[in-house]
Amino acid sequence: LEYLRLMKYPGAKTTLIPDIAALFRKSGLRKFIDVFGGSGLVLLNINADIKVYNDLDANVVNIFRTIQKHPRFILDNLKESLKTGYFSRSNLRKSGKEIISEIIEVESTVPQGSAERAFLSLCRYMSSFGGMGDTYNTIEKSVHSYVYKTVEQFSRIEKSVSGWAIENLDYKALIEKYDSRTAFFYLDPPYFEKKWYNYNFEAEDYEALNGLMKSMKGKYLMTLDASHEELEDIFGSPDYVKRYENQNSQSGSGRPRLKAFYTNV
Secondary structure (H helix, E strand, C coil): CCCCCCCCCCCCCHHHHHHHHHHHHHHCCCEEEECCCCCCHHHHCCCCCEEEEECCCHHHHHHHHHHHHCHHHHHHHHHHHHHCCCCCHHHCCCCHHHHHHHHHHHHCCCCCCCHHHHHHHHHHHHCCCCCCCCCCCCCCCCHHHHHHHHHHHHHHHHHHHCCCEEECCCHHHHHHHHCCCCEEEEECCCCCCCCCCCCCCCHHHHHHHHHHHHCCCCEEEEEEECCCHHHHHHHCCCCEEEEECCCCCCCCCCCCEEEEEEECC
16 A cells, blocks of 8 residues: 655654554544644545644644645646756765755745745755654665655645645644544654654653543544653553554664554544
8 A cells, every 4th residue: 555645754654554544433533633743644644524734843834834825836846856956866976964954054044934945844854764854774765766756646645735724733732722522633742752853742741741631522542652661651551552563674674663552432
């Protein structure tokens, strides 16, 4: 099964999508709210009548709002980037670090919230596995191939994103705004003790989230890495744990990942 994906981003949930979708179907609800939306991967591949995307990072949110308002601008610039721009074949001899540095230099001069800024932010996320300007060794093909694939999928991505409600809220404000018996919240909070994002979580953030979940009217699913005793001390034992192959291992022989599922469905 081939999933829609727009860009690379820390903590992508490709392997979890079938399980997230199955639990959403089990809930019997129609409204799917991705509280920590990130790359949009989950929302792009969930079948829901009503979709709400949220992220606290204004740069990421700007990408999706620009796809809604100016999709042709994004698509045309991606195509041009493959011919003569950042991702052209003539640029392949440059290191990922060089390309990212070039993008960041230009991005910093472009107004926040503009379509130009959205395109440059998207290019930066596409240029590295981490998505925040860091590079890692992965088994993925070249960035050129990755961007080419996004261009191929863009009409379907645009169609999906066009129907989203897009928010740029703190998770507490988002849950307060949308919580009802007809809402299904997917919670994928920032990874424990990782500084991958512009907005990271400390212990008190997980504790606040736990308090909100206990009082929530709607249904929820939260997924966490299952290897942190500190998180289990906060949230208690998960409802179940699933094992997934590590897709980021170059040899494919990396240690499997254990994911903890917390849900009231």
